[in-house]
Amino acid sequence: MSGHWVDTWTAMPQRAEPADLPPAPYGGGGGRPVLAGATLRQTVRVSAGGPRLRLRLSNAFGGAPLPVTRLTVALPAGGRAGGSAIEPGTSRPVTFSGRPSVVAPPGAQAVSDPVDLPLAPASVVTVTIHLAEGQRSAAVTAHPGSRTTSHLAPGDQCDAAELTGATPVDHWYLLGAAEVWAGPDTSALVLLGDSLTDGRGSTTNGNDRWPDQLYDRLLDRLGEAAPAIANQAAGGNRVLADGLGPSALARLDRDVLARSGARWLIVFEGVNDLGTAGAAPAAQKRAAADLIAGYEQIVTRAHAGGLIVYGATLTPFGGNDYDDPDGSREAARQAVNDWIRAGGRFDAVLDFDRAVRDPAEPRRLRAAFDVGDGLHLSPAGYAALAAAVPAELFTR
Numbered sequence: 001m002s003g004h005w006v007d008t009w010t011a012m013p014q015r016a017e018p019a020d021l022p023p024a025p026y027g028g029g030g031g032r033p034v035l036a037g038a039t040l041r042q043t044v045r046v047s048a049g050g051p052r053l054r055l056r057l058s059n060a061f062g063g064a065p066l067p068v069t070r071l072t073v074a075l076p077a078g079g080r081a082g083g084s085a086i087e088p089g090t091s092r093p094v095t096f097s098g099r100p101s102v103v104a105p106p107g108a109q110a111v112s113d114p115v116d117l118p119l120a121p122a123s124v125v126t127v128t129i130h131l132a133e134g135q136r137s138a139a140v141t142a143h144p145g146s147r148t149t150s151h152l153a154p155g156d157q158c159d160a161a162e163l164t165g166a167t168p169v170d171h172w173y174l175l176g177a178a179e180v181w182a183g184p185d186t187s188a189l190v191l192l193g194d195s196l197t198d199g200r201g202s203t204t205n206g207n208d209r210w211p212d213q214l215y216d217r218l219l220d221r222l223g224e225a226a227p228a229i230a231n232q233a234a235g236g237n238r239v240l241a242d243g244l245g246p247s248a249l250a251r252l253d254r255d256v257l258a259r260s261g262a263r264w265l266i267v268f269e270g271v272n273d274l275g276t277a278g279a280a281p282a283a284q285k286r287a288a289a290d291l292i293a294g295y296e297q298i299v300t301r302a303h304a305g306g307l308i309v310y311g312a313t314l315t316p317f318g319g320n321d322y323d324d325p326d327g328s329r330e331a332a333r334q335a336v337n338d339w340i341r342a343g344g345r346f347d348a349v350l351d352f353d354r355a356v357r358d359p360a361e362p363r364r365l366r367a368a369f370d371v372g373d374g375l376h377l378s379p380a381g382y383a384a385l386a387a388a389v390p391a392e393l394f395t396r
Contacts, residue, residue, distance in 0.1 A: 006048055006261030008049070009044045013176055033134030034137065035134045039130045040130075041152075042172055046178060061141045062141050067131065073125055084151040097113065148172065148205055151169070194272055196377065201377050217389075227264065249298065265308070299311075312352045315365065315375075316365050318374060321373075
């Protein structure tokens with residue numbers, strides 16, 4: 001059958017901080033490996049669908065080999081995200097080179113064999129992992145800002161319709177991507193961003209981040225021609241410097257250029273670069289100039305990889321801790337946005353600033369879009385971002 005593999009769901013891998021490690025008794029300590037003897041059940045919402053699926057496990061930040069004993073995929077009960085139950089009869093074993101287990105070396109990933117599991121666009125799939133030995137390292141690869149509930153349970157419960165003795169936790173662990181075998185005309189849109197794209201302020205298990213709402217809108221407008229969406233964002237991420245995860249410049253090859261079926265890239269990142277730089281005018285002018293240079297590097301490298309690159313303006317943060325009384329950071333944000341709009345380096349501009357700012361006080365978000373901290377958006381605010389992305393950009 002004609003087609004190719006396309007990333008239909010992704011999660012930027014990060015090293016789990018102490019607060020993000022699995023809870024006891026799965027979190028290790030005292031010489032005990034992390035996730036030893038545990039079953040980990042996670043749900044992800046795919047974008048594009050297809051007849052077959054394969055998974056990518058990530059040990060990008062693991063300090064020791066990652067030995068996965070067994071892995072299954074299934075459909076969740078009721079099609080719901082964040083649940084611990086699966087639909088009876090839908091569980092499928094996942095293999096690696098024909099074997100039920102796999103060991104991913106530190107820094108590496110493991111790609112599964114294809115699994116026959118037909119998935120409709122915008123559907124939810126359940127991934128269940130059993131680690132008999134656990135990982136002998138305090139460094140574990142995770143995605144803390146999942147906005148989706150996962151479940152930890154004792155023993156091997158990969159095929160269980162409902163987990164017994166499960167502990168909920170709102171993180172993803174060890175899972176980097178899901179790919180579908182899509183038609184030849186389906187490509188992926190990769191999103192490079194921070195907590196605003198990761199979905200802080202969205203509804204846990206609601207899948208109402210702006211990337212989710214964008215996909216729903218594109219699916220309605222474009223049908224099967226809608227691009228898959230690979231959301232490569234994480235809270236606290238910066239373009240220029242490492243923070244909660246490697247900088248955008250450092251992770252571009254792994255998180256963008258290596259994505260299966262990628263054709264487009266949206267860059268919506270930079271607020272954390274301005275917010276963590278000094279507030280003095282000279283420091284902010286330097287931060288803005290450096291950020292613009294960083295964008296130019298991203299565009300150059302992405303164009304060399306054959307991607308079409310769209311740039312999004314930075315949204316307001318008046319009233320947030322990043323705000324400063326002298327207005328130097330706001331001036332820097334305006335300078336960066338002026339360059340994004342008029343610099344001519346991006347293949348198109350998405351004016352997210354205009355979509356969510358308060359017309360009466362443009363340095364602040366509209367009250368209905370502000371989740372309450374002056375920076376992050378409510379689901380309604382994320383809907384406004386999704387609506388600001390023209391579907392025509394993905395018919396080229």
